[in-house]
Amino acid sequence: MAAKAFLITRPAGKADQLLASLDEMGLDYVYQPLIATQMVALKAKEQQWLLEADQLIFVSVSAVTSLQQQLEASQLKAPLLAVGETTASALKQWTGREVRFPLDQRSEGVLAMSCMQQVENQHIVIVRGQNGRELMKQSLQKRGAKVRYVQSYRRVPIALDGASLLAHWKDSVSCILVTSDEIMQQLFTLVPVSAHDWLRQRHWIVVSPRMHDSALAMGIPVANIILADNANDSALMAAICHYKRDYL
CATH class of the missing domain: 3.40.50.10090 (Rossmann fold)
Known part of the structure; x- marks a missing residue:
């Protein structure tokens, strides 16, 4: 079965409504805060x-x-x-x-x-x-x-085992949602360098034109970047629905 889960990286306490909406829609996701x-x-x-x-x-x-x-x-x-x-x-x-x-x-x-x-x-x-x-x-x-x-x-970055997380994500994650440059950078810092190409091949939902430019600078292809209107829950869900409609 093809990977189709969303990796949600919002900090703890900021993702509750978004995760509830994903549950209501029956969408697969992995929730892993990277920064506290x-x-x-x-x-x-x-x-x-x-x-x-x-x-x-x-x-x-x-x-x-x-x-x-x-x-x-x-x-x-x-x-x-x-x-x-x-x-x-x-x-x-x-x-x-x-x-x-x-x-x-x-x-x-x-x-x-x-x-x-x-x-x-x-x-x-x-x-x-x-x-x-x-x-x-x-x-x-x-x-x-x-x-x-x-x-x-x-x-502050959360102490995590990037290799272990990567092993879990590789078979499930197709789209990564990030709400700051810092979180995006932390993902690339966390996983082994050998997996950076795998990260770049995911689709990414970002929340500002500045983050779009940062994603390009990280080597993520423009076709893999989805720009949400902003970082609030309704805009993130609209971007998720766009991805679901066009790619899942």
Whole structure:
């Protein structure tokens, strides 16, 4: 029997709804998180930045949940923005307040929002993990804003036996779903170099044009890359259904 399972690599706690949807559709999948998140303790100066900000931007659900463990929602007075709908939902659930997010659920979408146009002398705080894109900060600084990062969590690779996992995946996995460059890189780091061609021969579902370019740079053929509209569950399921319709 041909391999037809999806390899789902979303971190623990972020894949529940997606896996439930796959179960409802009767689709085969293997679930293996590759990266975990760890809360980073707020420094006193970072807490002060959050309390005094003119606008707060959250880049991920982990940014929200890690901050939630350290602050009361009532302490955040500034308008709230999120890069994506899922993050906005988590932030609204925590704070009970309105949270704005763009239709284009990327940094580019946030920068195009009306509230991001006239920001001269505003103090804007971006809550995120370590590293990540610099586009939002650089663009807002060019518009005259004073931008600071608060790192509320860090991402760490999970210790796994790549050779053992590969032996399990080889007979079942036909399509790999990844939601960050970091996860994609970790897959290639995890499995033996001798299996990199096998990875490249899978179909891949990625969540941004930037990830599409990264997949090409890793040697994955363009015909094997499916670009989801974004990283929320509905967009991922639409991409999975596209793959199911065209390839299974």
